[in-house]
Amino acid sequence: MNPILLTPFDLAIASVLIVLDGVLSLTLRLGLHTQLAWAAARMVVQLVLIGFILRLVLAISSPLATLAVVLVMVAIAGREVAVRPEQRLGRFGNYAVGASAVAIATFLTAVLALTTAIRPQPWYDARYAIPLAGIVLGNVLNGGSLALDSLLGSVVRERAAIEAQLALGASFGHAMRGLIGTSVRRALLPAINQMSAAGVVTLPGIMTGQILAGMDPLEAAKYQILLLFLLSGGSGLAAVAVVYLAAMRLTDDRQRLRIDRLTAKARGPRP
């Protein structure tokens, strides 16, 4: 493998495309150029920064530093899961649910991959653990936030249906069964789409990157297969963890529906 290294000048040339987008936005009056510039600038700063941080962490090669980086990533992903839904669980419930579900799903899938399939020495080697946790987190975040948004939204919408079942003597778990199933299903759809489209509609990012970096395409495909299994598994785990953790917070010792623990997100003035 001999990756072709990029120079800042190469990147500057590619950035012309973004400038072109900006010019289009101005001429067509799309009003997107400021957002576009900010997003591009953020992306560059974030990626260069994480590049430096990872270089540092790889150099230290201390399990504690690796763990710290992964925990920060989990916290950020957990926050993303928490803020997506329109509905909020009281006492920072969304954050607790989001962070624990993301952590459970990511650790389980990443540790499984590191100890069985990839097996670096040691298994927590930062060069493998951090990128793997990162890509799993991205998908876990998606699955988790879809599941949480779907569950909380449908609980508010279907309140009368849930309470009718409770009033007739159904257990809370039984009354919630339909909504829980729908929420997990919704959260898993992107993962299913991603797998069905892989290689046909899209050449997945990891595979593209590895081929560009000089790896044999078949070897790159094997890595991609492993990763898609991990990502889909992670999404599923996160979705299931999110809905059960959230459902537990929506009831109490008398199996009531505690809709009073939900508040709608305060929305700013609409544009």
Next chain:
Amino acid sequence: MTGNTSPAVRERSARPSAPGEGAAQLRIINLRSRLAGPFDLTLHPGECLAITGPSGAGKSLFLRMVADLDPNEGEVFLDNIERRTLPAPAWRRKVVYSAAEPGWWHERIADHFTGEATNFVQTTAPRLALAPTLLNEPVVQLSTGERQRMALIRTLALHSPVLLLDEPTGPLDEHSTVLVEDLLRERLAAGIMIIMVTHSAAQAARLGHRHLRMENRHLIPA
């Protein structure tokens, strides 16, 4: 479910002359929450308590507290059994709340009735002027009044000793109202207890043995 009600019925018929002494009664003691109460009352077998009062006075809140659907404190006894000693679903099957706007969770009406309830709804629907073919319709196809009566049948199918009915005939015409009241009277004669919220003073007088008024989250004599 029928097995749950029969001891209560037997108890009552054993002492028909002293309904207040029987064990088969509903006793509500210092029932209160942040939002309403305190409430104290006792109901005897075969008795119907009618509650009227302005909207937002706390009528539904009270029924929901008795069914333990909303957080609350205080004690409620049925047949000298305190509800906290039972799992909440078991309590709610005995003391069943029927909302003013009942919810549905399956597509078709029939899917809401399983086991013995399937036979029950087929025999009871015609008594409330509901065509049995309605059972195969999607819930949204039924009128508000039809849904209301179907929901009542759903509740009655549990054969519970206590019914908490929130405006059971709210959206019904006069004829259907009479049919519903007949059915409820039959159940009362068999020994069940009903707490009924209604906006109609006439209905309160027709069906209720007692009549209380909810005002500002408190029950007062009507």
